[in-house]
Amino acid sequence: MADPQAEARDPPEPQAETLVEPARVNGSTAEATLSGTELAWRPTGAVRDGGERRKLELESDILGFQVEGRVLKVATFARGDDARPPSPLGCGGGGGDRKRGEVVVEMESEEAAQRWGDAIGDRFAALGRPKRLLIIVNPYGGNKGGRKVFQTEVLPLIEAAGIHYIMQETTHRLHAQEIAHSLDLQKYDGIICVSGDGILVEVVNGLLQRDDWSTAIKVPVGIVPAGTGNGMVQALLHSAGEPFSMSNAVFAIIRGHKRALDVTSVVQGKTRFFSVMMLTWGLVADIDIESEKFRWMGSARIDFYSLLRVVNLRRYNGRILFVPAPGYERFGDPVEQTTSYKSDGASNTMEEGTSNVCNDVTCTYSGPSVDEADLKWRSLNGPFVNAWISNIAFASEGVMIAPQAQFADGYLDAAIIKDCPRSVALGLLLRMKDGSYIESPYVEYFKVKALRIEPGLRVGSSTIGGIIDSDGEVLARGDVTKTADEPEHLMAYGPPIQLTVDQGLANIFSPR
Numbered sequence: 001m002a003d004p005q006a007e008a009r010d011p012p013e014p015q016a017e018t019l020v021e022p023a024r025v026n027g028s029t030a031e032a033t034l035s036g037t038e039l040a041w042r043p044t045g046a047v048r049d050g051g052e053r054r055k056l057e058l059e060s061d062i063l064g065f066q067v068e069g070r071v072l073k074v075a076t077f078a079r080g081d082d083a084r085p086p087s088p089l090g091c092g093g094g095g096g097d098r099k100r101g102e103v104v105v106e107m108e109s110e111e112a113a114q115r116w117g118d119a120i121g122d123r124f125a126a127l128g129r130p131k132r133l134l135i136i137v138n139p140y141g142g143n144k145g146g147r148k149v150f151q152t153e154v155l156p157l158i159e160a161a162g163i164h165y166i167m168q169e170t171t172h173r174l175h176a177q178e179i180a181h182s183l184d185l186q187k188y189d190g191i192i193c194v195s196g197d198g199i200l201v202e203v204v205n206g207l208l209q210r211d212d213w214s215t216a217i218k219v220p221v222g223i224v225p226a227g228t229g230n231g232m233v234q235a236l237l238h239s240a241g242e243p244f245s246m247s248n249a250v251f252a253i254i255r256g257h258k259r260a261l262d263v264t265s266v267v268q269g270k271t272r273f274f275s276v277m278m279l280t281w282g283l284v285a286d287i288d289i290e291s292e293k294f295r296w297m298g299s300a301r302i303d304f305y306s307l308l309r310v311v312n313l314r315r316y317n318g319r320i321l322f323v324p325a326p327g328y329e330r331f332g333d334p335v336e337q338t339t340s341y342k343s344d345g346a347s348n349t350m351e352e353g354t355s356n357v358c359n360d361v362t363c364t365y366s367g368p369s370v371d372e373a374d375l376k377w378r379s380l381n382g383p384f385v386n387a388w389i390s391n392i393a394f395a396s397e398g399v400m401i402a403p404q405a406q407f408a409d410g411y412l413d414a415a416i417i418k419d420c421p422r423s424v425a426l427g428l429l430l431r432m433k434d435g436s437y438i439e440s441p442y443v444e445y446f447k448v449k450a451l452r453i454e455p456g457l458r459v460g461s462s463t464i465g466g467i468i469d470s471d472g473e474v475l476a477r478g479d480v481t482k483t484a485d486e487p488e489h490l491m492a493y494g495p496p497i498q499l500t501v502d503q504g505l506a507n508i509f510s511p512r
Helices: 004-008 110-126 146-160 175-182 197-208 231-239 246-255 283-297 300-311 422-433
Strands: 019-025 028-035 038-043 054-057 062-068 071-079 098-106 132-137 164-169 191-195 221-225 258-268 271-275 278-282 316-324 349-358 363-371 378-381 384-390 394-396 412-418 443-458 467-470 473-477 497-509
Touching: 019 038, 019 110, 028 110, 054 071, 062 110, 062 146, 071 110, 098 146, 098 246, 132 146, 132 175, 146 164, 146 191, 146 221, 146 246, 175 191, 175 197, 191 197, 197 221, 197 231, 197 271, 221 231, 221 246, 231 246, 231 394, 258 363, 271 363, 278 283, 278 316, 278 443, 283 300, 283 384, 283 467, 300 422, 316 384, 316 412, 363 497, 384 443
Parallel strands: 132 164, 132 191, 191 221, 221 497
Antiparallel strands: 019 028, 019 098, 028 038, 038 054, 062 071, 071 098, 258 271, 258 497, 278 384, 278 467, 316 378, 316 443, 349 363, 384 412, 412 443, 443 497, 467 473
16 A cells, blocks of 8 residues: 555755854853754853753644743753743643743843744744644533634644644534635644544534535644543654643644544445545444433542443344454455445445546545456454444543554554453453453454454344434444434434444544
């Protein structure tokens, strides 16, 4: 496959002249140097007196700067003690061992300070840092703390970085999708979600429903955790060895690094939904959706309802068909012939690539095009306790569902829990923290190019099915617990639901 990261790689380090200037740094006489992307200073007489050379990397240690007359004020978010103690307006979410601070460089003239400010600004621009952001805040997600997160965690860092922004709150379901669908994208360098994972998925769906989707989907998206699960942020930070925190998530956006992100088309007939995270059916979907009635318990609702569901463990009949990735052909049983599945409602003999759905007015994205005649399907038969199909490693901060998942490898990671005793199911849930549950003989873990779920009824019932959940959105529901105020679902429970991957289609801000 082509390298999907090529479009998302960061620009090379800028080459610029080295600046050297006598100055006072944090009140001490020093020689300041700006070389490449490094700001350094050495106290006068350091060699003679044993003083140390201090340095900050523009890319990884500095939020932004201001020039005020002869003074250059550098806002830092660095490890170690190069900066002053954190500002009272600093980020309460914590940043591991990073702390907000400020380095004050007083030059001999205003001209020198301005010259340094211009040079740092040019280097930031060459690093690809965003200058203008749309920030979408969900005030209702998680513990309804989106506004507070924006005010106390996001705003101080964004302002210190000198980034211009427009903030818009969501007011109803799918509002973020509507915003992304109609947005003038030329005004922004990225779209940031202060929310749980669901708002990010809405934005991706909105971008792909535009008639300029091929350009729109390349606009970087980002996320600051303000929901219940926050799996995407955890996956991004973990991949860079960064601890989970709101401030680290914001700083990753400020730094401007981007990585490619697979987009999965979830299709049933002519209905489609675009996912960037995961799909669940069985135990985990039941816990995620049915525990909503205990939202007043906060995050404890998940632990409480998990125990309840294990005590009353459900199994589901059904079949899972899949096209294994190279090296995973040993899983499942071969399928001699599969029913033709028309993902675009018209033809299933398209060449590999991407496809559009067009009418007289618009031409939108319809998912990756696949010639199913070339696909070699295999299958697993139920009953199943849980099926987890994921593009990322984490479902939440403390749940690693797919330890081998990669953001843009063009495959989905399937973790299928087969029928097992309640005691085993409880043990598997406890081992999800570090992903070791996949080592159980009751779990089949493999990568797929495409996957089809044929969901059946709950074992022991002739009428009740289960829940199929994608990125927090209930796609299909076959039980009888749907509430009166619950919206109609996109898909029906029972007919096949197919997942195919478009490798590296989207871009997301990432720590590296």
